[in-house]
Amino acid sequence: DTAVSQTPKYLVTQMGNDKSIKCEQNLGHDTMYWYKQDSKKFLKIMFSYNNKELIINETVPNRFSPKSPDKAHLNLHINSLELGDSAVYFCASSGRGELSGNTIYFGEGSWLTVV
């Protein structure tokens, strides 16, 4: 069973389009995240969402909007895509307690290419 799953894995789209990436976790975690990995492999947090509280990274353009219908899902919607948005986007989740510890678990990534 996949703990953190995200779709699609690959997405190629034109500039100016609007697209969404979906994420679901079956770990019962309270906190979910979106990370961006650029072409140099650098990973940076975009958003975290904990019990309906959204924490936004100030450097993320407002064209990016996370949406969480429930605590098991955190989708990422991107408006007016730009070439610079091409990257790998990782969804992740974390919980509390002894079993989860302080570990953040990642999905397999969504490779977005804007042309």
Add this chain to the structure above:
Amino acid sequence: GNSVTQMEGPVTLSEEAFLTINCTYTATGYPSLFWYVQYPGEGLQLLLKATKADDKGSNKGFEATYRKETTSFHLEKGSVQVSDSAVYFCALRYSGGGADGLTFGKGTHLIIQP
């Protein structure tokens, strides 16, 4: 703020060589420390972790010890294999938890030659 510094590579070794990837951190308080691995074309997998000073994390022959006095969490493996070729990320998470996420180093690309 929090930061992680690791050797960027690429690091190229022969099979069965000894591996060390250095990682040092700057953080307020007492963070938890992690190594994640990303194989080509794949996502991020947790390799090992340590949550307090002097803890040693280990997995798949890899080890790292949380050294508070030197603020380091160096990754080691005694004998690497071609299948260990990947990008390795050192990361920290502030032990206060909450919705604060991970701070990553820039990643070290490891290439193991047969």
